[in-house]
Amino acid sequence: MAESENNQRLHLYPRERLQTVAVVASMVGGAQGFFSGVKMSSLRYLTENAHRLPRTVGGWYFYHKKKNYIMLLAGFKNAATLAVKYSLGVSAFLGLEAGLDYARNSTDFFNTTVVGAVFSYAYGSLKHMTRVQKWNYVKKGSLLALCYGLAQDAMIYSRGGHVWYTKYAASTNNLQL
Known part of the structure; x- marks a missing residue:
């Protein structure tokens, strides 16, 4: 592979x-x-x-x-x-x-979150939602996209792929207080 x-x-x-x-x-x-x-x-x-x-x-x-x-x-x-x-x-x-x-x-959760926010805003605008409804929709869409992106990153990391923020998380485990 x-x-x-x-x-x-x-x-x-x-x-x-x-x-x-x-x-x-x-x-x-x-x-x-x-x-x-x-x-x-x-x-x-x-x-x-x-x-x-x-x-x-x-x-x-x-x-x-x-x-x-x-x-x-x-x-x-x-x-x-x-x-x-x-x-x-x-x-x-x-x-x-x-x-x-x-x-x-770069393949990471940030791209998925941005796309989720853009699509939820576009859908809210397309359906003529009020401003409050639209922004609630954007918040929920961004949160779902963030979870989806993090799940994808977890799958990439579990296969031995490169996820840029995991090297920072791995290096913080060795800190001594």
Whole structure:
């Protein structure tokens, strides 16, 4: 295993990491979108047709047949939408993180925290949140990104990779009081 491989986030080079995480995020988004789309369309169909429920066995057959068709159609439509949203969002996050790693020539938690703050601010602005809501969102997003970055650094360090601040932490253990 090459030395530079030990220093990569999630043990993957940036291009491989972006491709892998984009596929995984789209699968998660697709599954979540499908099930939420099916559930919402089922309830919507019941609401729209509650005033004219079938009275015969054949009527119930066609009621459920059409309901299942509408549920599947809405589920697949919502699955495609959420799969694209999740994939683009996660890819943009990790792409900007890899760009900061390259620009700073350092792979550490700081880049992840900055990207988390930028993305949470952008999301808050996109959703037209109030200033207080937006800054609370930025604080929470930055904290989650900090935890994610520290977890990545811990993984890099456990593989024998280089994390710049660990040499300072290791040297402070030898101090005598």
